[in-house]
Amino acid sequence: MQPENERSDQGRRSFIEAARRAQIVDAAIETIVELGYAKASFAQIARRAGVSAGLISYHFANREELINQVMITVHESMDADLTTKTEGSGSYAVSLRRLIEGYVHYCAAHPKELIAISRIAANATEAREWADGQRDATLDELEDMFREGQQAGEYRDFAPRVMALTLMAALEAVPRELFERPDTEVAAYATELADVFDHATRKTAP
Amino acid sequence: MQPENERSDQGRRSFIEAARRAQIVDAAIETIVELGYAKASFAQIARRAGVSAGLISYHFANREELINQVMITVHESMDADLTTKTEGSGSYAVSLRRLIEGYVHYCAAHPKELIAISRIAANATEAREWADGQRDATLDELEDMFREGQQAGEYRDFAPRVMALTLMAALEAVPRELFERPDTEVAAYATELADVFDHATRKTAP
């Protein structure tokens, strides 16, 4: 029997800690979107989180850790959302469509998060390098997927790397469009974008 | 015998001024690519230009003017290069291919400039607004081009806006790929990217 008191205390501590960190990360995202990366000072973030600036330093070792945490948090939330949507499917074409449409809908639901990490990537070296690693992995997966689809005879003959890059770019451009044109019909956008890559990849009639 | 002393002196002065400004703009690009926009301070830019920080303030009214100048300089150089390559062509498809291939080759020659302005656009309000205006105009032109190509019966039925966005995104992603993978075969990349949009837009056999 372990001393429950300590564990539960420990548990509560961790919970409060995690909640505060999440709250600060949210405020950081909000601030970066509103003011831009350069003007997103601890004072501004703290104001939006309703805490003191000192508390941010208490919960994060330094600015870099906070920024990295924003990057990681957004990526984790996105990955969690997208993997459930794209599990098990019939053809490669269907998988691709699910992926694209899923991503567009995710962007529609979380535009600020994605704007924030794009600004971080434009500024913070360490976070950019981490995100680059993630992106490279994703690019490799897409490339593999395209290559397999070609080997399965489902896709025409194209350079998988270029297709992967183009798809990645098209996806990364979604948040900005949705942020700048909030009236965009999301479902239509998603379908049309999937169509683009459907035509770009499919075999043409002989 | 030449009464040009004064004029040539005047000319040299202007030349020195223009040369220094260009040198500082170049150093700013270099710095933004290396450190990110937020850490591209006058001190860092000056170090790379081999001049004192005060000299930047001597040649540019303030930080905003320097940043705007970077943005404008890169755009002007790009526009000058691209307009010559895409003049007069037969079909829409050929025009599109020329545009894409021209842009990719331009990126191969100037990757840092394009990375720098993308980071500026992610951060500097005034420069972003100006660049957004340019981008919106380009997007509109692309949209019109696609629409006309559809009306001419050359393209399949797709949403011109989405295609324009996707093309724009694909183009904007080129510099980064070329910067990160300097061994990329540029010509092949250009051809493949043009192929992607050729297939994405062309009519499919009935």
Add this chain to the structure above:
Amino acid sequence: MQPENERSDQGRRSFIEAARRAQIVDAAIETIVELGYAKASFAQIARRAGVSAGLISYHFANREELINQVMITVHESMDADLTTKTEGSGSYAVSLRRLIEGYVHYCAAHPKELIAISRIAANATEAREWADGQRDATLDELEDMFREGQQAGEYRDFAPRVMALTLMAALEAVPRELFERPDTEVAAYATELADVFDHATRKTAP
């Protein structure tokens, strides 16, 4: 038992804040008197206050606010002191004497403050305008006082504006004299100065 913890804490915080501001205002006065307005930089003021330069910016929004605060603080302290001394009196001549003597004694107690605000008034636009307003109002009051004294038949026939200006100038010159000649016998100075204006204003025997 006391539920005042929070209130007293709050009170102490406000007290610390107010005390620091007062300390910085004092150091600013000291610095302006020693170095002149133009060389009274935050660094110099901070050195005299025994704090860092950044702390001045922490407590005052900007230089203007600090300078204005000096101006206001000195005026408030002076007004508080003088209004008590000049209340209710018999004749105009007695009032005038009380005013002059009161002011001289005030100057003897606070020469630096008055030198500082005279230098600020010579330089800082916003503070000068505010001080000018105060001075104009005082001049008008003096002018009215002289005019009424004339109508009451107590004073000879002179231009009230010129007398007011002369009195004002004589008063404004006091701090400097007391600062430069600290051994001056203040009471004698006060009496003599009052005598000057007594003779300057009184009716001469027919």
Add this chain to the structure above:
Amino acid sequence: MQPENERSDQGRRSFIEAARRAQIVDAAIETIVELGYAKASFAQIARRAGVSAGLISYHFANREELINQVMITVHESMDADLTTKTEGSGSYAVSLRRLIEGYVHYCAAHPKELIAISRIAANATEAREWADGQRDATLDELEDMFREGQQAGEYRDFAPRVMALTLMAALEAVPRELFERPDTEVAAYATELADVFDHATRKTAP
């Protein structure tokens, strides 16, 4: 026989030199009145003088020398003007009146110069100290004059120092009044001010 060439050349050099210095001193006065002491940079002064900023450094060892020169130049011009007006007179009272009226008229003719040196005195330590010396000498002269007038039985019994201080202050306040109220009737102001000190000093009927 001295080589005339060199002397005349020397003379012309000196003349040009002196003219340039005078021109720059004038521009400095103009600038200080317009922008205040703190913002009267070499660049601003040079712009008003129609020369380059570097030329000011060529003609003056440093900023202090220029500022001192402004102070000296204005004092010399004022002294030259006033000594001619106050030469030889009958009584002390008449001398005093001539002095006061002469000064007021001088102020009316040269308001900017006097504004400028008052601002310099509020800022530049060295120039202030020099001017203080001048002022002290003038004060002493006035004090002597009053004392002699008393010994001659012309004046009533007052403290000569206080009267001298008051007169000095009244005179120093003139430029500001004329600058702020340009419609002031100068002659009336002069007469009234002389009257004030006439009454302040004269013997009263027994």
Add this chain to the structure above:
DNA sequence: GATGAATGAGTATTCATTCAT
């Protein structure tokens, strides 16, 4: 004599970070 490019020390101000409370 005169210019203007260039410097370096100085300016106020911002801000992440520390720490006593």
Add this chain to the structure above:
DNA sequence: GATGAATGAATACTCATTCAT
């Protein structure tokens, strides 16, 4: 855990001064 006072390094920018031309 949380605050806010305080610091010190960094920021863009100013300016008198130097110097090659």
